[in-house]
Amino acid sequence: MMWKLSAGLAGAALLASAGMAQAAGELNLYNWGNYTNPELIKKFEEAHDIKITVTDYDSNSTALAKVKAGGHGFDMVVPSANFVKIFIDEGLAMESRPDQMPNFKNVAEQWRNPPWDPGRHYSVPWQWGTVGMVVDTSVYDGDINTSAIVFDPPESLVGKINVAPEMGDIMGLALMYVGSEPCTTDKDALKKARDALMAAKPKWLSMDYGLVEKMPRGDFAAAAYWNGAAFRARLAKDTIKFGYPKEGYPVWMDSVLILKDAKNVENAKTFMNFVMEPENAALISAFARYANGIDGSEAFMPEDMKTAVEIQVPDAYKDKGVFLPACPKEVNDIYTAIWTELTK
Amino acid sequence: MLTETAGSGRVEAEERRKVRRSWLLSAPALTVLFMAASGPLLIVLVYSFLEPAEYGGVVWKFSDEAWFKVVFQRDIFDGTLSFADAHLMILWRSVRIAFLTTLTTLAFGFPTAYFIATRPASDRNIWLFLITIPFWTNLLIRTFAILEVIRNEGIINTGLKLAGIIDQPIQMLYSDFAIMVGMTYVYLPLMVLPLYASMERLDFRLVEAAYDLYASRLAVLRRIIVPLVKPGIVAGSILVFVPALGAYVTPRVLGGGKNMMLGNLIELQFGAGRNWSLGAALSITLLAIVMIVLLFYVRAVQRASEARQ
Numbered sequence: 292m293m294w295k296l297s298a299g300l301a302g303a304a305l306l307a308s309a310g311m312a313q314a315a316g317e318l319n320l321y322n323w324g325n326y327t328n329p330e331l332i333k334k335f336e337e338a339h340d341i342k343i344t345v346t347d348y349d350s351n352s353t354a355l356a357k358v359k360a361g362g363h364g365f366d367m368v369v370p371s372a373n374f375v376k377i378f379i380d381e382g383l384a385m386e387s388r389p390d391q392m393p394n395f396k397n398v399a400e401q402w403r404n405p406p407w408d409p410g411r412h413y414s415v416p417w418q419w420g421t422v423g424m425v426v427d428t429s430v431y432d433g434d435i436n437t438s439a440i441v442f443d444p445p446e447s448l449v450g451k452i453n454v455a456p457e458m459g460d461i462m463g464l465a466l467m468y469v470g471s472e473p474c475t476t477d478k479d480a481l482k483k484a485r486d487a488l489m490a491a492k493p494k495w496l497s498m499d500y501g502l503v504e505k506m507p508r509g510d511f512a513a514a515a516y517w518n519g520a521a522f523r524a525r526l527a528k529d530t531i532k533f534g535y536p537k538e539g540y541p542v543w544m545d546s547v548l549i550l551k552d553a554k555n556v557e558n559a560k561t562f563m564n565f566v567m568e569p570e571n572a573a574l575i576s577a578f579a580r581y582a583n584g585i586d587g588s589e590a591f592m593p594e595d596m597k598t599a600v601e602i603q604v605p606d607a608y609k610d611k612g613v614f615l616p617a618c619p620k621e622v623n624d625i626y627t628a629i630w631t632e633l634t635k
Numbered sequence: 636m637l638t639e640t641a642g643s644g645r646v647e648a649e650e651r652r653k654v655r656r657s658w659l660l661s662a663p664a665l666t667v668l669f670m671a672a673s674g675p676l677l678i679v680l681v682y683s684f685l686e687p688a689e690y691g692g693v694v695w696k697f698s699d700e701a702w703f704k705v706v707f708q709r710d711i712f713d714g715t716l717s718f719a720d721a722h723l724m725i726l727w728r729s730v731r732i733a734f735l736t737t738l739t740t741l742a743f744g745f746p747t748a749y750f751i752a753t754r755p756a757s758d759r760n761i762w763l764f765l766i767t768i769p770f771w772t773n774l775l776i777r778t779f780a781i782l783e784v785i786r787n788e789g790i791i792n793t794g795l796k797l798a799g800i801i802d803q804p805i806q807m808l809y810s811d812f813a814i815m816v817g818m819t820y821v822y823l824p825l826m827v828l829p830l831y832a833s834m835e836r837l838d839f840r841l842v843e844a845a846y847d848l849y850a851s852r853l854a855v856l857r858r859i860i861v862p863l864v865k866p867g868i869v870a871g872s873i874l875v876f877v878p879a880l881g882a883y884v885t886p887r888v889l890g891g892g893k894n895m896m897l898g899n900l901i902e903l904q905f906g907a908g909r910n911w912s913l914g915a916a917l918s919i920t921l922l923a924i925v926m927i928v929l930l931f932y933v934r935a936v937q938r939a940s941e942a943r944q
Contacts, residue, residue, distance in 0.1 A: 350906060350907065351907075352691075352906035352907040352908075352909070353906055355690065355691055356691050356905050356906055359690070359691050359692050377690045380690070381690050450806070453891075456892050457907075458907040459907075478711075478712050481711070481712070482712050485711075492893070495893060496806075496809050496891060496893070497809040497890075497891025497892060497893050498891060498892040498893045499809075499891050499892045508786065508787070508788045509786075509787045509788050509804070510786055510787055510788075510808060510809075620689045623909060624910075625711050627903075627907065627908040627909070627910065628708070628711045629711065630903070630907065630908070631721045631722075631895075631900070631903065631908070632721045634892070634893065634894065634895045634899075634903075635720075635721035635722075635724045635725050635894070635895060
């Protein structure tokens with residue numbers, strides 16, 4: 292939805308840059324919508340005299356489909372962990388060896404050797420977060436640390452629930468709700484997850500993006516959604532709270548990588564090194580309100596990030612988070628079949 | 636005798652030259668048409684007969700699985716074969732909503748067109764101009780404007796609250812009602828313009844004559860006006876029905892994404908579904924439905940013109 296708008300803006304920016312005194316170089320970043328801090332872009336442009344054009348996408352699948360189709364003109368993309376692996380396996384990512392860049396020393400220990408990019412030969416942490424329950428406590432003030440909020444909702448939330456239309460995240464959440472794990476090949480568990488989703492759907496209002504703007508304006512009262520968005524919604528309306536499902540909740544990380552057919556490889560590498568600088572990583576987080584995986588960036592973050600329950604997972608729920616892997620094709624086919632049935 | 640053959644030969648040669656010249660002259664247009672319309676369509680058709688690759692894209696191996704999947708589904712769990720009831724339901728919803736949109740635009744468009752056609756000739760252009768103004772704005776922005784009107788803290792609910800009529804907002808957004816409001820608004824001009832075109836040609840003396848012969852208002856509408864503007868009604872209905880069938884943005888923004896339409900189902904296959912072949916097959920299915928509707932239209936128009944002769 293946003294891409295038309297941003298494509299228009301990108302076009303205008305391109306025209307403007309062509310007219311202006313030429314920047315020394317350019318860089319085309321393909322990133323999630325409402326996710327890139329304009330200040331970060333500005334800072335990089337001024338420091339390196341490289342003009343950045345940002346184009347938005349709304350889901351990992353959109354980004355993958357567009358890059359795979361070719362002719363996109365992007366240099367860098369910011370997929371989630373399970374999709375980073377797909378980009379690498381499909382030969383769409385460039386082995387740019389960020390692990391040998393000077394600022395790699397700032398990457399937090401836990402994100403240095405992730406299963407989807409062993410040793411970080413391709414990608415650099417952008418932000419990481421969780422999928423949980425976002426509830427307007429002025430409508431429902433019971434326990435929100437359970438995915439029953441969306442799968443078996445309390446009376447006062449029925450018909451007021453939004454579920455993020457992100458298949459991988461929601462299927463993972465549903466599988467954990469029925470006691471299994473994401474990407475399981477266990478048919479019984481998948482069946483249970485489908486039944487839970489199908490039974491819950493009539494109690495939902497919508498499956499849409501845009502929570503940051505919609506929830507404070509009362510379009511819905513609860514959601515299964517991403518933590519940073521919940522944080523931004525709370526800043527707009529303070530009764531909106533974020534809960535970590537005790538049944539288990541998906542954890543994700545978005546990482547920035549260079550595409551194999553990138554035209555501005557050197558600029559892209561400069562940018563990679565740039566975002567591993569704690570001060571710059573803090574800029575990313577200050578805008579989209581997710582943690583970033585760069586040590587020392589906390590010092591540069593806004594004060595309210597350090598105490599936010601959306602970012603600092605409470606100890607009791609720390610071990611409930613499960614990192615989402617990339618599902619094999621046979622599981623993904625079942626996911627899609629369930630998803631189609633769910634949204635028919 | 637001899638001269639006659641020669642003469643007809645000359646005429647034939649002349650004809651041939653004419654035909655050749657018209658082909659040559661239209662060649663650039665035909666090339667563009669092929670490159671921009673039929674060519675890509677051919678790719679879609681070919682893709683629908685290939686195997687989907689694991690992470691999107693296709694493998695160059697023949698398979699009719701995608702077409703099979705359009706109509707049938709194997710149960711994900713016990714493997715039994717049945718009709719693809721999810722696809723059929725989505726198809727049915729799309730057809731139903733497109734049909735209802737056609738009816739509502741007709742209900743609003745007919746009086747509007749009649750009103751414009753009965754204004755003095757000098758005023759008509761202003762009214763037509765007003766009808767076309769929304770076309771100047773991007774479809775996305777018009778849809779978001781509707782969202783702003785019907786959302787829980789939108790203009791209508793806030794207004795009703797201030798007036799003390801309700802204290803809880805009426806849930807209008809994210810429903811079939813919201814989709815209908817949006818689609819009717821978006822497609823209304825496509826109905827009004829062809830209706831107006833045929834009403835403008837309507838001979839209002841016939842209406843007067845009918846009144847003189849003591850016809851009731853309803854009888855005039857039913858027996859005089861509707862039969863005469865029928866081509867406009869048919870054209871308007873087609874112009875609304877066809878794009879409404881494949882509508883993507885309006886149902887997506889106003890329907891809340893909980894219930895898919897055909898356009899959204901196709902998008903799912905190319906995106907998260909990672910099954911480009913099925914997406915291609917579904918696209919061709921949509922195209923086939925549109926073709927069938929258009930065939931009905933052509934035949935209806937033919938019948939109408941034959942009846943007049």
